[in-house]
């Protein structure tokens with residue numbers, strides 16, 4: 001059996017299996033025993049946990065917490081609202097639409113890691129929301145909408161599908177003449193790098209009119225290993241670019257040191273930072289959320305000017321009307337008819353001529 005399939009078969013989803021990797025606290029034991037929620041990860045990702053530290057950033061993303069039962073700031077029925085599922089345009093359940101020229105195409109609700117902060121928690125983790133994922137129905141809808149030029153295949157985690165299914169979806173999408181690009185959102189390079197097999201590479205490989213782009217999700221420098229770097233390198237050799245979409249998580253990556261190291265280390269594994277998302281107001285994730293301004297402050301204090309420009313992601317809130325960038329805005333201190341006063345990351349200022357219209 002392929003190693004990635006073994007990883008999925010030996011999914012760490014009981015206290016007993018988890019105890020092979022870490023020393024569970026009483027609180028963790030209790031939460032696992034009492035909470036009705038889907039949880040679990042791969043043996044690979046579990047092996048990266050700190051066996052003795054319950055605040056380990058990997059443990060906190062994997063092990064359910066009683067704090068998930070509290071919901072003060074979350075929006076009920078969040079996903080239906082956020083993905084515009086209650087609007088007039090009739091669409092298959094698999095299609096989420098916020099933009100004219102691109103859509104998110106949900107093909108599965110299975111993941112390699114059930115992230116406690118998931119913005120699709122209601123669907124993927126808590127499973128209160130039921131949607132129908134009919135791939136052919138989604139493909140037909142896309143074929144019928146010539147304005148769609150970019151399809152983002154998401155989930156769940158689409159790379160948990162078999163090679164045959166992935167090949168089928170890619171082949172079908174490439175037959176649609178108005179499509180210019182295919183994107184996958186998959187956490188496998190981080191939580192299951194073994195998924196990037198020779199067989200999958202063969203499917204992704206070779207020059208084609210319609211390129212494939214991948215975004216993964218890495219939230220802490222500890223998640224980047226030699227295995228991840230190898231998987232990303234393999235994807236790049238197939239002509240597939242790999243970006244990162246981190247989630248800003250309280251106590252995990254919301255300090256200057258960790259935030260900078262995360263983005264620097266992504267580049268060492270050839271992953272290009274794309275977005276940092278504000279943690280969305282899904283019910284049950286209050287304990288992961290920071291004030292909205294936090295992400296912009298971190299870019300100001302940890303990234304811009306402080307390190308390689310390629311390490312800079314765009315900080316966004318993903319709302320029901322699309323993603324809204326919230327970047328720091330300290331640069332222009334003043335402007336008159338003659339000139340601008342510009343400020344850099346160190347607080348130094350300089351003058352720049354103002355050209356009238």
Ligand SMILES: *Cc1c(COP(=O)(O)O)cnc(C)c1O
Pocket residue numbers: 096097098099102103104152318323
């Ligand atoms: C995030 C998202 C996209 C892609 O947005 P980009 O900014 O182009 O990466 C498209 N459709 C939906 C519904 C999304 O949530």
Ligand code: SF4
Pocket residue numbers: 110111112113114115117118119120121124125155156157187
């Ligand atoms: S991999 Fe993505 S869809 Fe799956 S639980 Fe994590 S954040 Fe949610």
